[in-house]
Amino acid sequence: MRILPFLTVLLAAVSIRAESILPPNARVAIIGDSITEQKLYSKYIEAYLLACTGRGDIHVFQFGWSGERAGGFAARLENDLAVFHPNVATTCYGMNDGSYKPYAPEIGAEYEKNMRAVIAGLQKVGVKAMAVGSPGGVDPDFFNRPTIKGELYNENLAQLRDIAKKLAEENKQPFANVHDTMMSALAKSKSALGKGYGPFGGDGFHPSPPGQLLMAEAFLRALGMNGEIGVITLNMKGQSNASEGHKIKAGAAGSIEITSTKWPFCFDGDTKSSGSNRSILPFTSFNQDLNRLTLHVIGLSSEKAKVTWGAQSKEFTRNQLEDGINLAAEFDKTPFDGAFNGLVNAIGLKQAYETTLIKSFVTHMRVVAAEAAEEPKVAAALAKLKKKFADEHARQDAGVRKLVQPVTHTISVQELR
Numbered sequence: 001m002r003i004l005p006f007l008t009v010l011l012a013a014v015s016i017r018a019e020s021i022l023p024p025n026a027r028v029a030i031i032g033d034s035i036t037e038q039k040l041y042s043k044y045i046e047a048y049l050l051a052c053t054g055r056g057d058i059h060v061f062q063f064g065w066s067g068e069r070a071g072g073f074a075a076r077l078e079n080d081l082a083v084f085h086p087n088v089a090t091t092c093y094g095m096n097d098g099s100y101k102p103y104a105p106e107i108g109a110e111y112e113k114n115m116r117a118v119i120a121g122l123q124k125v126g127v128k129a130m131a132v133g134s135p136g137g138v139d140p141d142f143f144n145r146p147t148i149k150g151e152l153y154n155e156n157l158a159q160l161r162d163i164a165k166k167l168a169e170e171n172k173q174p175f176a177n178v179h180d181t182m183m184s185a186l187a188k189s190k191s192a193l194g195k196g197y198g199p200f201g202g203d204g205f206h207p208s209p210p211g212q213l214l215m216a217e218a219f220l221r222a223l224g225m226n227g228e229i230g231v232i233t234l235n236m237k238g239q240s241n242a243s244e245g246h247k248i249k250a251g252a253a254g255s256i257e258i259t260s261t262k263w264p265f266c267f268d269g270d271t272k273s274s275g276s277n278r279s280i281l282p283f284t285s286f287n288q289d290l291n292r293l294t295l296h297v298i299g300l301s302s303e304k305a306k307v308t309w310g311a312q313s314k315e316f317t318r319n320q321l322e323d324g325i326n327l328a329a330e331f332d333k334t335p336f337d338g339a340f341n342g343l344v345n346a347i348g349l350k351q352a353y354e355t356t357l358i359k360s361f362v363t364h365m366r367v368v369a370a371e372a373a374e375e376p377k378v379a380a381a382l383a384k385l386k387k388k389f390a391d392e393h394a395r396q397d398a399g400v401r402k403l404v405q406p407v408t409h410t411i412s413v414q415e416l417r
Helices: 004-015 041-052 070-081 105-124 150-170 178-193 209-222 277-283 286-290 318-323 337-360 362-374 376-402
Strands: 027-032 059-062 088-092 129-133 228-235 246-252 255-260 292-298 304-309 312-317 407-416
Touching: 027 041, 041 059, 041 209, 041 337, 059 337, 070 105, 070 362, 088 105, 088 209, 105 129, 105 150, 129 150, 129 209, 150 178, 178 209, 178 277, 209 277, 209 286, 228 255, 228 407, 277 286, 286 292, 292 304, 292 318, 304 318, 312 318, 337 362, 337 376, 362 376
Parallel strands: 027 059, 027 088, 088 129, 228 292
Antiparallel strands: 246 255, 255 407, 304 312, 304 407
16 A cells, blocks of 8 residues: 555645745735736636635735736825735736837836835735736737837846846745746647647737636746645545545545535636637646645555546546546546636626726725815715725625535546456
């Protein structure tokens, strides 16, 4: 009998969330330009934090603003963040700050100045932990700007990446290397799927779901997510067990029923389409680093076995099952898919409201702030309106969180002779 499965369970029990920079009652602001306002990577981050960590104390608000540069957010930071009071933030600026032309020292100097203002402003309003993100990259096969070609603009963005990394290190904050995460996967995916595959979107820089998943990957790493969704050990000849977040309800020979409060991250179905986040998985390490729901099977008498999880079955060798397989990576249909898709859709609606709230109301409060300070009636009306919007946001947030319910699923193992 191999000792590895038991050691894995023991280590998982003591290591979950060990590296997370999210404090108790974390309030995470996701900040950036139009790429953030697309509400894709921000949805993935929020879904992961709510469903995959097993924590019920995390709240998320996205503050994306189309066309924005770092300096634009620095100007609205104190006013706009007051609607949420975050203690954690992620920032992703640089795509617009590069000005869509070759890099020049003045571009870097302006970006650095404004990012310093952003970091200082976040610290001023009480943000203790922040994942300082680099800009992403562009896809030269789709990026079509008259001022610059994609390859050359990526060189500009790489310079801004280095500045963001320097600032993160100076401020002793984690750095989210969005640029390299995206560009590494882009090269691998193009080699396998061809130049027509467009994970960075039709314009080459507003990423489609695969590119947005890469962005989420970079930020989740920077936030300290260790990727341990759970460890389940199915004993063909004895008692089975599971790590925190998973409870075995019933068991029979070669089969267990489990109730899980920690979900694996789930993906779209298409393995080749640039409209599906699943298509980028072979070219990055999302599942290995962030999405490990590991099944160990011990006590097998045969050299092979068929594992059935939900509605899908796959065959594995005894060595594979003893060492452990990642259910989240091996199965493209999971018992969590429906619940996860419902959660992501609800998060999308909530984040759409957040965009409306910030862009149509909160940011304009700066215009009337002085008058409100001098006119009690204006101040009272403004306070009433603020409460109305805050109550509606709280209602939507509560609705999202109610969707994170335990999922009961069955794993069966059949020995193959």
